[in-house]
Amino acid sequence: MVAHLTSAKNLSVTLRVWRQPSTDEPGRFVDYAAKDLNPNMSFLEMLDVVNYGLEAKGEDPIAFAHDCREGICGTCSLVINGKPHGPHKGVATCQTYMRSFADGDVIVVEPFRAKPFPILKDLICNRSAFDAIQQAGGFITVRAGSACDANAIPVPKDGADLAMDAAQCIGCGACVAACKNASAMLFVSAKVGHLGLLPQGQAERDSRVLNMVAKMDELGFGNCTNQYECSAACPKLISQDFIARMNRDYIAASFRQAFKPKSNASSGGA
Amino acid sequence: MATLDSKIPSGPLADKWRKHKTDIKLVNPANKRKHHVVVVGAGLAGASSAASLADLGYQVTCIVFHDSPRRAHSIAAQGGINAAKNYQNDGDSVYRLFYDTIKGGDYRAREANVHRLAEVSVNIIDQCAALGVPFAREYGGLLANRSFGGAQVSRTFYARGQTGQQLLLGAYSSLSRCVGQGTVKLVTQNEMSDLVVVDGQAKGVITRDLVTGKLNRFAADAVILATGGYGNVFNLSTYARGSNVTASWRAYKRGACFANPCFTQIHPTCIPVSGDYQSKLTLMSESLRNDGRIWVPKNKADVKKAPADIAESDRDYFLERIYPSFGNLAPRDVASRAAKRMCDEGRGVGETGLGVYLDFAEAIQRYGKQAAARANLHDVSAAKVLELGEAAVAERYGNLFDIYKEITDESAYKQPMRIYPAVHYTMGGLWVDYNLMSNVPGLFVLGEANFSDHGANRLGASALMQGLADGFFVIPYTIGDYLAAQKPGSRPSADRAEFAAAEANVERLVKKLMAIKGKEPVAFYHKKLGKIMWNQCGMARTKEGLNQGIVDIQALKKDFWSNVNVPGSAENLNQALEKALRVADFIELGELMCRDALTREESCGGHFREEYQHADGECLRDDVNFAHVAAWEFQGEDKIPLRNIEPLNYETVKMSMRSYK
Structure with a gap:
């Protein structure tokens, strides 16, 4: 089943990897030689090969986050030579191949660095802050069984397409890692934009943007200063336009909130 | 020997689920609050069941080994989700989806389960559209469909090539809402390491915290496993690297029967293996077979030639030749084996000889001409047709072509893809009855982790359907039947x-x-x-x-x-x-x-x-x-397990030779 591709020349590189035993211990760079690599290997497969060697010697392998290895689960991270998800636009680290590097390169590999993403070990950081933001408002409230027929709510194609552009976010955190302020605006605005563009998302549109932004601030993410490094680093190329859209939503929702008449309705009954 | 009572309701097939829902025991709202359900896994089945049960009022704890519930491998499903909506007016119905699925599974699934799946398929689309899943739309704003293997109607709903992602994020959003409201307790980075059985009933789990190594105990009134499939037993597969069988295996060792473990799905359209270092195989969605034509050279002598140098008359479009009525949309097992036969004959392509072509040249021409006609362009150049055609193909499959390019460094617009079958899904899993409960009372198994709906082969776009059916529309009813008989407050202590x-x-x-x-x-x-x-x-x-x-x-x-x-x-x-x-x-x-x-x-x-x-x-x-279903029962370490049998009684469909010719 397995055969080697013979068409391309193998390469050797030096990895300069961030090693940190745990959150509270200091980290440092350690160099590893990765030799005779097939250029068709993915970057993560290259790390597998290095780890195989380390494990065979009884050494602690380099811890890195990964799962689907096809660019959709958002688990992989890594800052490669200073860039989140490596040198190419629009792909995740797992979709980066060794053919992107030259024989003899020194490749610096670091974790995503941001205060709300504490490092757990080596190249793995904790991104549960993203889940907390979703839990604050990144949803449409529908109990199972209470939905109307799907075609009862037509959604114009252009709106649906734009919503899908935003909905593609894989929650990897590269936007935060790329931002000098560690801002999560692109991530939050992608969800606010996705749901706010759909008719189904209107009932909770105001509370969603207000609650998600409040949670984002509370968790220590920085502010957006419009440099758009987030969009450039995004493996799904989500546009910074969604940040502008969210800002408009936020302002409108804040005004409506301030002047909202309060209902006297109570939920009691006979 | 295990007792395998499938608990299939009596009566006509189409009435079974409706009747069962009215016969099933209910748990009153005040008692629901006292029952604690542990859900292991947060893919489509796990997240949707955790959210649905929490909305019903149960206490729910959802345990995942990932750092976030959004990472579950349901996210990687590309092509779509089936539903018998018949929005296309092309003759689809609940019965037809049921029949296609039974036939697709080669008559090794339970009729009653599959019919229920087809019935609730329509509710899933409603639920997901309401949750804001951005399904593909037509210009009028209504939902679009496409075709998938093993069916002659267009019943597959999709969100570009990322349907699994969008559906999972929909289920995840419901789960997140419940976590935010405090009705689900979420435990991440914990792997289920054992099932706790008390007096013959599943009453909890042991997990290992993957960050600290600490072992944790969770006591429950019922346990739900929604832990996915076990295809990584093959090492190379389209599964995520973390996908594993451990939760199911621990349950097996505690007495749950493992049904039809050998039923593995080999998906025909994956990027071929290229080297020994390889960690994973990447799927090219079945939706590509809507437009791509699969072929190999007729003559062995041509296999090393560039595909463009092989004349049309020297190409063997073998699926169209062998299965004229389904053509390139033959089911996965059939298409995979046909590809293997071609390669075994020495007509496989690529460096390893283990590959066949998936060719879009004809589709690019067809779409190009259509686009030119729509734009009222006459006497257009061949180059313009190509340009328009490539754009149309990109709109449908662009992200898949991009993935192909990243991995192989080749453009599938300019030359055919090379594909080969790879392990993709496991139809086998823990045995469950009609209520999705295993033979260990109190242990429920949902989604790919159970065995029940796909027989010996799963049709494309049916895994997403089953995961959400189980979680949103089956378990909320059927778990009540078990919990109603459990005295509230009788949950054993974790001590x-x-x-x-x-x-x-x-x-x-x-x-x-x-x-x-x-x-x-x-x-x-x-x-x-x-x-x-x-x-x-x-x-x-x-x-x-x-x-x-x-x-x-x-x-x-x-x-x-x-x-x-x-x-x-x-x-x-x-x-x-x-x-x-x-x-x-x-x-x-x-x-x-x-x-x-x-x-x-x-x-x-x-x-x-x-x-x-x-x-x-x-x-x-x-x-x-x-x-029959073969349900294996653990007999002790290094002992040969016991093979139990659940006969498959077909009341409605006649078992016949499965033909796609």
Whole structure:
């Protein structure tokens, strides 16, 4: 089943990897030689090969986050030579191949660095802050069984397409890692934009943007200063336009909130 | 011997679920609050069940090994989700979806379960559209559909090539809402390491915290496993690297029967293997077969030629030739085997000879001409047609073409893709009754982790359907039938001896692995296991091969437990230890799969025994002796498990030779 591709020349590189035993211990760079690599290997497969060697010697392998290895689960991270998800636009680290590097390169590999993403070990950081933001408002409230027929709510194609552009976010955190302020605006605005563009998302549109932004601030993410490094680093190329859209939503929702008449309705009954 | 009562309701097929829902016991709202349900896994089935049960008022804890519930591998499903909406007016119906699924599964699934699946399929689309899943739309704003294998109607709903992602994020958003509201307690980075059985009933789980190594106890009134499939037993597959069988395997060792473990789906359209370092195979969605044509050269002499240099008359569009009525949309098992036969004949392409072409040239021309006509362009140049056609193909499949380019460095717009079958899904899983409860009372199994709906082969776009059906629309009803009989407040304490014993069991296993300090990394054993499984229990199986496989796996197991090297400590984040614990279970599962394949002396769906085939190479089923579910029961370490049987009674459909010709 397995055969080697013979068409391309193998390469050797030096990895300069961030090693940190745990959150509270200091980290440092350690160099590893990765030799005779097939250029068709993915970057993560290259790390597998290095780890195989380390494990065979009884050494602690380099811890890195990964799962689907096809660019959709958002688990992989890594800052490669200073860039989140490596040198190419629009792909995740797992979709980066060794053919992107030259024989003899020194490749610096670091974790995503941001205060709300504490490092757990080596190249793995904790991104549960993203889940907390979703839990604050990144949803449409529908109990199972209470939905109307799907075609009862037509959604114009252009709106649906734009919503899908935003909905593609894989929650990897590269936007935060790329931002000098560690801002999560692109991530939050992608969800606010996705749901706010759909008719189904209107009932909770105001509370969603207000609650998600409040949670984002509370968790220590920085502010957006419009440099758009987030969009450039995004493996799904989500546009910074969604940040502008969210800002408009936020302002409108804040005004409506301030002047909202309060209902006297109570939920009691006979 | 286990009791396997399928609890299929009586009465006409189409009325069974409706009748069952009215007969089933209910738990009153005040009592729901007192019951605690542990859900393991947060893919489509896990997240949707956790959210639905929390909305009903149960206390729910959802446990995942990922750092976030949004990482579950449902996210990687590309093509779509089936539903019998008949929005296309092309003759679809609940019965037709039911029938296609039963036939697609080669008459090895339960009629009643599959009919229920088809019935609730329409509710799933409603639910997901309401949750804001951005399904593809037509210009009028209504939902769009496409076709998938094994069906002659267009019933597949989709969100570009990322349908699984969008559906999972929909289920995840419901789960997140519940976590935010405090109705679901979310526990991340914890792997279920054992099931706790008290007085014969599932009453909790032991987990290992993957960051601290600490073992945790969770007591529950009922346990739901939604932990996915076990295709990583083959090492190379389209599964995520973390996907594993451990939760199911622990349940198996605590008495839950493992049904039809040998039923594995080999997906025909994956990017071929290129090297020994490879960690994963990447799927090219079945939706590509809507427009792509699969072929190999007619003559062996042409296999090394560039595809463009092979004349049209020298190409063998073998699926269109062998299966004229379904053509390139033949079901996965059929298409995979046909591709294998072509390569076995020496007509495979690519460097390894293990590949066939998936060609879009015809589709690009067709769409290009259509686009030119729509734009009122006359006398357009061939280059313009090509440009318009490539744009139209990009709109449909652009992200898949991009993935192909990233991996192979080739453009599928300019030359055909090379594809080859790869392990993609497992139809087998823990045995469940009609209520989705295993033979261990209180243990429910949902989604890919159970065995119930896909028989010996799953049709495309049906996995997403099943995951959400189980979680949103089945378990909310059926769990009540069990919990209504459990006295509220009778949940055993996590301090009981059964919990302590299960925890000690996990601790012992971890210590044992850490103490070996042998020579070989865990990956060495996973690769070896994968090769044995692919060669002996893969696309074509024989008695001799399977017997050899069992011998080889037993030897591998022995070597693993004496020679594996797990570096580091068990008291912190240790990925080598995580892998070792999972591979240890995969090795044992591999043996069970071979045993199951060996005893099933017929060919059906994804299970192809070379001894049992028609003259044209199609599956030769044996309905007299094998129209049953084989549910294996653990008998103790290194003892041969017991093969229980649940007969499949077909009340509505007549079992017949499955033909796509």
